[in-house]
Amino acid sequence: MPNCKTAVPYRGTPEQEERLRQVIAEHKGQPGATMPVLQAAQEIFGYLPEEVQIMVAEGLDIPLSEVYGVASFYSFFSLNPKGKYQISVCLGTACYVKGAAGVLDAVEKKLNIAPGGITPDGVFSLDACRCIGACGLAPVMMINDDVYGRLTPDKVGPILDKYLAEA
Amino acid sequence: MNHIRSHIMVCTGTGCTSSDSPRLISAFEEELLRAGMEQEVRVVKTGCFGLCAMGPIVMVFPEGACYTQVKLEDVPEIVSEHIVKGRIVTRLLHKEDAGADAVTSLAETNFYKNQMRIALRNCGVINPESIDEYIGVDGYTALERILTEQTPPQEIIDCIKKSGLRGRGGAGFSTGMKWQFTYDAKSDDGVKFVACNADEGDPGAFMDRSVLEGDPFSVIEAMTIAGYAIGAHQGYIYIRAEYPIAVKRLEIAIGQAKDYGLLGKDILGSGFDFDLELRLGAGAFVCGEETALMTSIEGHRGEPRPRPPFPANKGLFAKPTLLNNVETYANITWILNNGWEKFAAIGTEKSKGTKVFALGGKITNTGLVEIPMGTTLRTIVYDIGGGCPNGKKFKAAQTGGPSGGCIPESLIDTPIDYDSLTAIGSMMGSGGLIVMDEDNCMVDIAKFFLEFCVDESCGKCTPCRIGTKRLLDLLTKITDGNGTLEDLDTIEELCYHLKDSSLCALGQSAPNPVLSTLKYFKDEYIAHVVEKRCPAGVCKKLLKYEIVADKCKGCTLCARNCPVGAISGVVKGPHFIDTEKCIKCGLCQSNCRFGAIVKH
Numbered sequence: 001m002p003n004c005k006t007a008v009p010y011r012g013t014p015e016q017e018e019r020l021r022q023v024i025a026e027h028k029g030q031p032g033a034t035m036p037v038l039q040a041a042q043e044i045f046g047y048l049p050e051e052v053q054i055m056v057a058e059g060l061d062i063p064l065s066e067v068y069g070v071a072s073f074y075s076f077f078s079l080n081p082k083g084k085y086q087i088s089v090c091l092g093t094a095c096y097v098k099g100a101a102g103v104l105d106a107v108e109k110k111l112n113i114a115p116g117g118i119t120p121d122g123v124f125s126l127d128a129c130r131c132i133g134a135c136g137l138a139p140v141m142m143i144n145d146d147v148y149g150r151l152t153p154d155k156v157g158p159i160l161d162k163y164l165a166e167a
Numbered sequence: 168m169n170h171i172r173s174h175i176m177v178c179t180g181t182g183c184t185s186s187d188s189p190r191l192i193s194a195f196e197e198e199l200l201r202a203g204m205e206q207e208v209r210v211v212k213t214g215c216f217g218l219c220a221m222g223p224i225v226m227v228f229p230e231g232a233c234y235t236q237v238k239l240e241d242v243p244e245i246v247s248e249h250i251v252k253g254r255i256v257t258r259l260l261h262k263e264d265a266g267a268d269a270v271t272s273l274a275e276t277n278f279y280k281n282q283m284r285i286a287l288r289n290c291g292v293i294n295p296e297s298i299d300e301y302i303g304v305d306g307y308t309a310l311e312r313i314l315t316e317q318t319p320p321q322e323i324i325d326c327i328k329k330s331g332l333r334g335r336g337g338a339g340f341s342t343g344m345k346w347q348f349t350y351d352a353k354s355d356d357g358v359k360f361v362a363c364n365a366d367e368g369d370p371g372a373f374m375d376r377s378v379l380e381g382d383p384f385s386v387i388e389a390m391t392i393a394g395y396a397i398g399a400h401q402g403y404i405y406i407r408a409e410y411p412i413a414v415k416r417l418e419i420a421i422g423q424a425k426d427y428g429l430l431g432k433d434i435l436g437s438g439f440d441f442d443l444e445l446r447l448g449a450g451a452f453v454c455g456e457e458t459a460l461m462t463s464i465e466g467h468r469g470e471p472r473p474r475p476p477f478p479a480n481k482g483l484f485a486k487p488t489l490l491n492n493v494e495t496y497a498n499i500t501w502i503l504n505n506g507w508e509k510f511a512a513i514g515t516e517k518s519k520g521t522k523v524f525a526l527g528g529k530i531t532n533t534g535l536v537e538i539p540m541g542t543t544l545r546t547i548v549y550d551i552g553g554g555c556p557n558g559k560k561f562k563a564a565q566t567g568g569p570s571g572g573c574i575p576e577s578l579i580d581t582p583i584d585y586d587s588l589t590a591i592g593s594m595m596g597s598g599g600l601i602v603m604d605e606d607n608c609m610v611d612i613a614k615f616f617l618e619f620c621v622d623e624s625c626g627k628c629t630p631c632r633i634g635t636k637r638l639l640d641l642l643t644k645i646t647d648g649n650g651t652l653e654d655l656d657t658i659e660e661l662c663y664h665l666k667d668s669s670l671c672a673l674g675q676s677a678p679n680p681v682l683s684t685l686k687y688f689k690d691e692y693i694a695h696v697v698e699k700r701c702p703a704g705v706c707k708k709l710l711k712y713e714i715v716a717d718k719c720k721g722c723t724l725c726a727r728n729c730p731v732g733a734i735s736g737v738v739k740g741p742h743f744i745d746t747e748k749c750i751k752c753g754l755c756q757s758n759c760r761f762g763a764i765v766k767h
Contacts, residue, residue: 031484032446034466039408039447066467073468073625074449076408092370093568093601094527096615130452130619131370132409135527136182136219136534145411147185 010051016044017055024059033060034070038077047078083118083125085163088142092131095139099152103139104128106153110160123167124160173208173250176226178291180215180380181373181412182534183222187239188212191223194242199250208250214290214381218278220533221261226273226291233273234259277550278532283513285521286335286374286497287537290381295416298423301384307429309503310388313395314437320396324350327499330507331519336364336455336492337567337596338672339518339585345489348479349397352487359399360488361390363496364460365406365413368452369568370619372599374523375493377535379406379413382497383420387443389499391430394441397489401442405460408447417445452569452623455597456671457490459625470627471671492597494523514540518584528565528601529555541582544574548602559604563687567596569616569623570676572683573609592683594676608705609688610695614642616680624673631674634665638681646706650696659685700767707751710766716741718763725755725764 023040027033037060041052048071057064071077089104108114111124118125134140137149141156148159177183177192195210216224221235225245232255234245241259248254261273273279284290293300301307313323328343349359363386367375379386390402406414421443424430432440446464453459454469461483463469482488498520502510511519518540524547527533531553538547544564548554555561563573566583572593574581581587585595603612617639626632641658644650662678669675685692694700701709714725714734721739726732733749736742744755744764756764 032464032466035446035449035463039449069468070466074451076449093565093599093615094371094533096370097528097601097603097607097612129409130368130450131372133181133367133373133376134185134219135371135373135525136222137185138527138533140185149185 010049012045012049012051019044020052020055021059024056028060034062034067038067038071042077047081049079080116081118081122081125084123084167085143086125086127088127088129088132089115090130090132090134090138090140090142091128092135092138094131094135098138100139102153103141103151103156106156107141107160110157121167123164171207171209172229174228175208175210175245175250176213176228176291177210178214178216178222178224179212179295179412180219180377181410182215182219183224184412186223186236188223190239191225191237191242194239195246198242198246202246202251204246204250211294212296213293214295215287215377215535216291217282217287217535217537218261218532219535220531230255231273232256233261235261277553278534278536281542281546281551282537283521283539284537285501285510285513286378286494286523287381287535288501289385290377290535293382295381295383296419298384298420298427298429301382305504306384306500307388309500310392310395310429311435313392313503314435314439317437320350320398323392323396323503326503326507330502330510331514331517332495332498332502332510333518333585334492335494335498335522335597337570337594339595342491342495345479345491346393346396348477349487349489352480354487357398358401358484358486359397360483360486361394361397361399361402362461362464362483362488362490363390363402363404364455364457364490364492365404365410366448366455366460367407367410367493367597368455368623369570369597369599371525371527371601372568372597373525374535374598376410376413377525378493378497378523379410380416383413383416384424385500386493386496387417387420387424387430389496390443391434391441392499392503393489393491393496395439397487399489400440401444403444403446403464403483405446405448405454405464408449414445414447421445451625452619453625453671453673456673459671460490461488468625470625471673473670494598515582515584517586522583522595522598524598524600526552526600526602529559529604529607530602531556538583540584543580543582545579547583547600548579552602555602555604559606561602562605562607563603563609565593565601565603565612565680566599567594567676567679568599569619570594570672570679571596571599572679573603573612573687574683575687577687592679592686594679606703606705608701608703609684609691610642610646610701611703611705613681613684614639614646617642617677620673620677624677628668628670628674630665630668631670631677634661634669634674635677637661638665638678642681645692645695646701647708648695648699648706650692652693652696655685655689655692655696704766710751711746712744712749712751712753712756712764712766714742714744715763715765718761720761720763722760724758724760728754728758730754 027037053067057067091100113126115128139151140149199205225234225237248256324346332342333339451469454463456471459469459471478488478490521537521539523537563575565573620635624631662682665678694702719741726734733745
């Protein structure tokens with residue numbers, strides 16, 4: 001299971017923690033504040049380690065079990081750090097019927113990681129995602145904010161090489 | 168004021184943005200500046216035109232020329248030829264078939280001819296980031312009329328009721344009745360909420376995203392009117408975080424509406440207050456279910472709760488809540504401006520108006536279409552969608568995502584409306600329509616949807632959590648070649664248990680893809696079980712690769728490429744595949760230059 005306690009040590013900076021405290025202060029007392037605060041926290045830290053969950057729980061004055069419950073329920077929240085380049089291969093229906101499984105396979109082979117994993121150097125992390133809504137270009141994958149469409153397994157290698165050269 | 172003689176409309180929906188349309192916009196602007204025409208020609212970023220497969224799309228008005236798959240290097244030519252000299256660049260025009268004459272009027276193409284745009288009326292027409300343009304196409308006239316005339320709420324609700332509009336999110340409940348129930352509901356402290364379901368989680372569906380990207384104001388105006396009608400002063404839009412462009416446009420739109428006094432305190436001086444807040448989802452399919460969505464807005468794990476009480480009585484934060492889907496809201500102001508009679512005249516007896524579908528899968532014109540209810544699947548697939556590409560044979564269409572069913576070719580003349588689709592074991596769903604051709608294995612497709620449901624089941628109720636997993640195990644047994652005929656009966660029985668006993672729509676409808684494929688494609692299941700064969704050649708474990716000795720030239724390419732050394736043979740002599748060693752990766756077949764390797 002990719003979504004369990006991470007083995008990577010916590011490296012949050014005082015600036016990041018200060019920003020999180022500000023977000024918590026803005027939302028405290030609002031109904032349903034947990035999700036927006038966790039979304040902001042993930043944006044600040046890149047993921048939600050135990051230390052951050054504790055800060056959110058104490059800041060919003062709610063049980064840690066509830067924060068963990070929410071953080072582990074939604075696929076958008078990650079308890080593990082993400083790579084410098086986050087790859088999401090779409091496995092939505094439109095992409096699937098057009099051969100997305102082969103594309104995912106090619107990425108897995110090239111980087112030697114499975115969905116939910118991260119390369120040891122922290123450069124790439126890989127996820128299989130559900131529909132990103134670019135079905136007209138199926139099959140697609142996203143690397144950070146860039147979308148690559150009309151993919152075939154042999155197009156994967158050159159695309160990843162481009163990022164490797166920049167890393 | 169400058170006189171604008173030409174408009175260059177560039178689609179900035181997610182599909183075209185992915186094919187680089189933002190860079191086209193800056194290129195057009197630079198090119199116009201160079202030609203000194205920046206004062207008389209305006210570049211407009213718009214929402215989705217629908218023809219996503221041909222993106223990026225550029226339309227030039229007043230001529231209405233539709234350029235498809237426009238590249239950066241085409242920009243100078245469009246400006247120098249079309250804009251400066253008035254000569255349309257025919258080589259870039261949208262053509263229905265390669266070789267056919269270029270079509271000048273887009274409205275006459277098969278793709279658009281059979282469509283009727285109500286929910287999408289402003290998509291591709293206005294700049295979604297400008298409230299002035301929305302007002303320019305009669306935006307906010309409905310709200311203004313209602314607030315200045317102080318129309319009685321019951322009158323608005325009656326109008327929606329009489330229009331026959333039904334929820335576009337999937338289940339098809341009468342929208343007017345929903346408004347009525349929430350209006351009638353008593354709240355102890357008078358607080359009620361309006362909410363919009365923009366958590367479009369069906370894989371392969373992008374209708375709501377396109378509406379929000381192309382015309383966010385129509386949803387905001389409709390929600391404000393809904394607030395007035397049911398007596399709410401706070402609204403929430405729950406939208407997927409996976410839709411960054413739609414989120415950004417909504418934020419801009421809400422900000423502009425506030426600046427114009429069309430949201431917030433004392434709207435248009437009427438004394439009516441209404442505010443809107445965006446809440447981002449976090450990637451849980453079950454949150455598209457109404458009670459789970461509200462639990463999520465409240466800040467908890469998005470688990471559904473039993474109904475009744477229905478949201479109309481006890482919804483968000485235990486207050487009466489009106490929850491409608493994006494596309495439902497997009498119809499509201501059209502109905503109020505054009506009259507319920509006009510809306511009720513479109514469609515079939517029990518399904519009025521139009522429905523937006525996201526066409527995807529094995530179809531030529533992938534994209535967004537809006538058709539009057541009652542249009543047949545044949546019209547959608549063949550006339551609008553252009554049929555399956557590469558001359559392949561149409562096999563089935565799947566509507567309703569993981570909750571819907573597969574419609575076989577024999578039922579292709581079924582009119583598309585809520586009741587006809589339910590009658591044949593599928594459902595309208597939110598509007599994803601995935602086309603499959605002869606190369607798709609229906610058992611594999613059923614398995615695909617079940618895997619999705621297993622992943623997305625929230626785990627609260629046992630039938631869904633364990634039932635979907637057991638169903639998947641049985642299907643996997645079949646695609647692995649270990650299935651028995653009794654398994655087929657067990658699958659069917661389990662499906663009905665799931666339908667009867669799951670807490671929410673996710674579990675209740677999860678068996679639909681399995682049941683409908685079992686019903687219409689039983690021969691494929693039997694082939695997997697009895698003959699241990701996958702007729703479409705998809706299920707890997709049932710595949711066998713073989714070398715046709717007559718065609719093999721003994722070039723050794725396959726043997727050199729085989730990752731597991733399963734191919735043997737001598738140079739210039741026929742080769743042979745050891746099926747025991749073969750992992751069915753297909754590398755040999757894709758490398759063979761003589762077509763000597765067959766799979767079956």
